[in-house]
Amino acid sequence: MKKLIKYRKSGETLVEVMVCAVLFLMMAAVMQGAISFSTNAQHKSEQIRENNAKICRSLRTTGTTENGTKTYTFKATSMDGSVEGKEVFTIKVPLGKKEAAYQDGQGNNQTVDFYLYGPVTVTAGGGGTGGGGS
Amino acid sequence: MFRRKLKNIRIKTESRAGSSLIMVVCVSAFLVAFALAMVYTGSMLMARANRRLEQERCYQLASSFAKVLDGELERYGGRDLEALKSDTTYNNSFYRFACQFLEDSRYQEYNPEHPELTTFYYRHTADAGDDNYGKATIILYKENDQETDVMTGMITNPASPGAGGSGTDANPIETVMANISRFTLHVEVVAELDGMTYSYSTAYDTQVRYTEKAVEFTVDGNTIHWKDNKWTDNNGNELSLEQNALISYKISPSLEELSECTFTKTISEGANPEAGGGGGVGS
Numbered sequence: 533m534k535k536l537i538k539y540r541k542s543g544e545t546l547v548e549v550m551v552c553a554v555l556f557l558m559m560a561a562v563m564q565g566a567i568s569f570s571t572n573a574q575h576k577s578e579q580i581r582e583n584n585a586k587i588c589r590s591l592r593t594t595g596t597t598e599n600g601t602k603t604y605t606f607k608a609t610s611m612d613g614s615v616e617g618k619e620v621f622t623i624k625v626p627l628g629k630k631e632a633a634y635q636d637g638q639g640n641n642q643t644v645d646f647y648l649y650g651p652v653t654v655t656a657g658g659g660g661t662g663g664g665g666s
Numbered sequence: 667m668f669r670r671k672l673k674n675i676r677i678k679t680e681s682r683a684g685s686s687l688i689m690v691v692c693v694s695a696f697l698v699a700f701a702l703a704m705v706y707t708g709s710m711l712m713a714r715a716n717r718r719l720e721q722e723r724c725y726q727l728a729s730s731f732a733k734v735l736d737g738e739l740e741r742y743g744g745r746d747l748e749a750l751k752s753d754t755t756y757n758n759s760f761y762r763f764a765c766q767f768l769e770d771s772r773y774q775e776y777n778p779e780h781p782e783l784t785t786f787y788y789r790h791t792a793d794a795g796d797d798n799y800g801k802a803t804i805i806l807y808k809e810n811d812q813e814t815d816v817m818t819g820m821i822t823n824p825a826s827p828g829a830g831g832s833g834t835d836a837n838p839i840e841t842v843m844a845n846i847s848r849f850t851l852h853v854e855v856v857a858e859l860d861g862m863t864y865s866y867s868t869a870y871d872t873q874v875r876y877t878e879k880a881v882e883f884t885v886d887g888n889t890i891h892w893k894d895n896k897w898t899d900n901n902g903n904e905l906s907l908e909q910n911a912l913i914s915y916k917i918s919p920s921l922e923e924l925s926e927c928t929f930t931k932t933i934s935e936g937a938n939p940e941a942g943g944g945g946g947v948g949s
Binding site for chain 1: 687690691694697698700701702704705707708709711712714715716718719722723726727729730731733734735738758759760762763782785786787788789790791798799802803804
């Protein structure tokens with residue numbers, strides 16, 4: 533009788549072990565995929581961050597080139613911009629462009645364009661404070 | 667007896683087998699969740715690294731546009747605005763609108779309890795080809811920093827007595843008008859590009875000067891005028907006021923009577939706004 537009990541117990545454990553083994557293998561595969569993905573992502577993000585830092589450094593030292601001018605007419609709006617009022621003022625905006633150069637991880641020279649407003653050319657307004665006479 | 671024992675043992679072992687499977691499924695679910703968390707973290711890292719450049723683009727646009735507005739506000743500083751009234755460029759300029767914004771009581775002073783009613787938004791009508799420059803929104807609000815009312819007050823008569831109120835170079839209007847500083851103007855530029863926003867705000871101290879028409883002088887409830895270095899009544903008759911007589915004045919702010927307006931930059935700072943609140947339309 534003891535033998536029979538042992539036999540039954542060990543038989544069920546074997547099924548469990550097999551199911552566990554299959555599940556374990558599946559989990560191992562999933563974990564392996566997840567780990568390799570996150571490792572790659574980390575490497576890539578480090579590389580991107582490094583490149584971004586180079587781009588930003590280059591941006592600070594690069595001069596602005598002119599890219600034409602645009603006249604923007606501004607309208608009063610609601611906060612989300614869904615409701616528009618009438619036109620209130622106009623600004624003639626000089627458009628500029630900066631080209632940030634950097635070397636990527638493989639040592640290749642790359643450039644990234646940044647767009648901005650300016651260079652600002654303030655027309656020298658007539659100075660003299662025109663106060664009323666005494 | 668033997669059969670009953672065998673049956674009990676079978677029940678026990680069967681129940682144990684089910685619980686092991688449940689445990690395995692739970693552990694598997696935990697591992698799957700852990701793997702998904704790792705994948706999610708990895709993709710978040712990538713996305714954040716990619717967003718850095720977009721953020722820089724927005725920063726460049728917002729800060730450079732703020733500089734453009736700064737130049738616009740400096741353009742007519744210190745100039746006689748009455749002489750510019752027929753100038754179309756001036757009439758459509760941001761400078762003139764900023765002056766109007768300060769003078770016009772429809773643009774109420776900033777109230778932290780009702781920011782939606784006291785903050786005003788302006789957006790440009792961009793062309794289709796402006797994708798690289800995104801959208802710029804200008805947010806304006808004004809704060810009154812003065813503890814006392816600078817638009818009303820008392821002055822002492824500077825004129826010599828017995829000479830019909832004349833005989834001195836001290837112009838009471840000049841005394842009253844010297845550097846009226848009522849508001850701090852806040853100009854915030856929000857640049858929006860590819861779903862990313864960046865705001866750059868600048869605060870300006872303002873100093874204005876009005877024409878003589880904006881000031882009303884009264885003595886004992888009667889309106890008097892300062893003309894050709896003399897005090898006169900409403901009919902133009904010269905008045906004789908004692909020296910050091912107290913004269914009340916009241917300035918009625920109006921864009922039409924503004925003769926000079928100067929904006930001085932005090933603070934500028936950038937931020938990544940997490941938007942909130944409603945919106946009021948200014949016109």
